[in-house]
Amino acid sequence: MEVEVKLRLPNSESHQALSSVLSKFLVKTHFQHNIFFDGANSELSAKRAVLRLRFYGEDPQTAERCVLSLKAKAVLVNGVSRVEEDEEEFDPFLGREIWANPNLIGSTKSRLLNRVRQEFKVEEEIGYVCLGGFKNVRGVYDWKGLKLEVDETLFEFGTLYEIECESGEPEKAKEIIEEALKENGIPYSCSKMSKFAIFRSRELPL
Template sequence: MEVEVKLRLPDSAAHQKVSDLLSPFHLKTHLQENIFFDGASSELSSKFAILRLRFYDGDSLCVVSLKAKATLIGGISRVEEDEEPIDPSIARACVSEPLRFGSVINSNRILKRARDEFGCGDKGFVCLGGFRNVRVVYDWEGLKLELDESQYDFGTSYEIECESADPEMVKKKLEEFLTGNGIPYSYSKLSKFAVFRSGKLPE
């Protein structure tokens, strides 16, 4: 179970202010490309699950993830997540032709789970599309903060996230940081995938 605090920033100005304040604590920046898939008969989405390929910094790394049973309440996200690296060249081929997943399904634990637990792939896979994300990672007061700029076809959204086993403590700490610096925020109500699927930025 992945547990994260997710706070939404209203605009690029708030995002820039957070970026400036956290710059001394910068660890790394990733350019991510997220592509989502379902079974041809909606085997995953009908059970509230998601299959995602995430490419990092071009094709330097690709990870396949299976997410299920997601909740997002009061800015705290909980989701069952399982992931495993996959050869980026194979992943790109699967994006172009999702039927190619069939040739690698037995050699990848996540794809096997999608088939064995959800029946996904028996009739093939379909690509749902995706979005790009610029993720900047910081080590701030013992926390690993991730500042996201998510670029959808219909606009850009901004979010700060932190994975923790004690989300209430982290949320309080982040709220104090943002409020103390006059940065507006709200609790994220939708996952990035849900925003992508809705076709519009959250209100």
């Protein structure tokens, strides 16, 4: 179970303001390309599951790292997200091949893909589809004992700004983050939708 605080920043100005406040705590910046898949008959989404390939690097065609993820049964309430998650490191070359031909999901050797085949029983003659995806620029900060991830997510229809913080004590972490935002006059709100849900809706939430 992945448990995260998720707070939305309203615009690029608030994102820049927070980045400036946290600048001395910056550990790294990730360029992430997220690509999603489903069965042609929506077998995964029908069970509230999401299969994602994430490429790390400015160009996914030359990325040297790729992570395969299966997430399911996500719940997001009052800025705290809880979701079942399974991940594995994945060969970037194979990841790019699957991106080009999603039906390779049905035959590629992988612990996680084998789980997908067993649990969701996508019909081989119908196969899998690529849903598309989006780019994310993530600043990672080591701050007050928390690992903050400040995202600039670029969809075709707009840009989302968000803070994420994985924690075993999410309510406490949320309180610490909110206090800092208020002290620095940075507006925010609790996130109400996952990035994937926003991507599928093709509209930024109000």
